[in-house]
Amino acid sequence: MELTDAQFERYARHLILDEVGDAGQEKLLQARVLVVGAGGLGAPMLLYLAAAGVGTIGIIDDDHVDLSNLQRQVIHMTERVGSAKTQSAAATIAAVNPDIVVEQHATRLTADNVMALINDYDVIADGSDNFSTRYLLNDACHLAGKTLVAGALLRFEGQLSTFRSGVSGHQDAPCYRCLFPATPAAGTVPRCDEAGILGAVAGVIGTLQATEVIKEILSLGDSMAGRLMLYDSLSGSFRTVKFKRNPECPLCGDAPQIQAVS
Ligand SMILES: [Zn+2]
Incomplete structure (x- = not known):
């Protein structure tokens, strides 16, 4: 694969970085990333991944753009209130970078479709807003051997980690269940x-x-695997804590009990 003249210009600030260069940019253009949720986290993710030239981006979201989304979901525009979020995100991505192929999955992620949906992608990014989707993606990515980059938000705070417990060569890496063994009781978060x-x-x-x-x-x-980054906007501070694989983890532990997503 050869970069075109327009691509040399578009990605010039990547190409000048020795750590990226032509080979890295070609890798990005050939990469396939699945973003779960075109909401608060998905919007900036999709914009930067598209601008960076990640060649194929899948978007899963079954929701429509609401006026109350626009305060943070910067990929959607006022004129698109009422449109499907996947369609609205695809339209913005096409305007930012026509190199990108967008695969729209206007569906809800479930135990029945998750394995088929993640299978075609190299890296999965979780921008969902609920615990059931986080556990579902964690389990599916572990079983399918995919890298999962997960983020979460609450009020003035956010957190981020990478999970690759199922990726070959990284079996010592912890999964989301090692960090949060149980869903918080309803109503507590x-x-x-x-x-x-x-x-x-x-x-x-x-x-x-x-x-x-x-x-x-x-x-x-350095990957964020095994590390949780915590951001507190009110104190203006970042903190990173390390965590380890839990040998008792039902998914990635020494005697796994979860062998299929459910
Ligand atoms: Zn685990």
């Missing part, structure tokens, strides 16, 4: 739509997720 979110915090975490996805594609620097 409110969702964004119930608790609110400072819109720009979604931009911070979604942009970090896009950065980590690009690093995973290019094998650049």
Whole structure:
């Protein structure tokens, strides 16, 4: 694969980085990334992945653009209120970078479709807003041997980690269940739509997720696998904590009990 003259110009600031260069840019153009949710985290992720030249981007979202989304979901426009989020995101991506192939999955992620949906992609990015989707993606990515870059938001805070417990050569890496063994009891952790979110915090975490996805594609620097980054916008601080694989983990532990997603 050869870069065109227009691509040399478009990606010039990548090409000048020795760690990316022509070979890295070609890798990005050939990469396939699945973004789950075209919402607060998905919006900045999709914009930066598209701008970076990630060649094929899948988007899963079964929702429509609502006026109350626009405070943080910067890929959607006022004129698209009422449109499918996958369609609205695809339209913005086409305007940003016509190199990108967008695969729209206007469906809800379930135990029945998750394995088929993630199978065609190299890296999966979780921008969902609920625990059941997070566990579902974690289990499916582990079983399918995919790298999962996950972000989460609450009020003025956000967090980010990478899970690759199922990826060959990384079996010592922990999974999401090692970090959060059980779903918090109903009502103890409110969702964004119930608790609110400072819109720009979604931009911070979604942009970090896009950065980590690009690093995973290019094998650049240190992966966030085994590390959880916590951002507190009110104190203006980042903190990173390490965590390990739990030998008792029902998914990636020494005696796994989960052998299929359910
Ligand atoms: Zn685990």
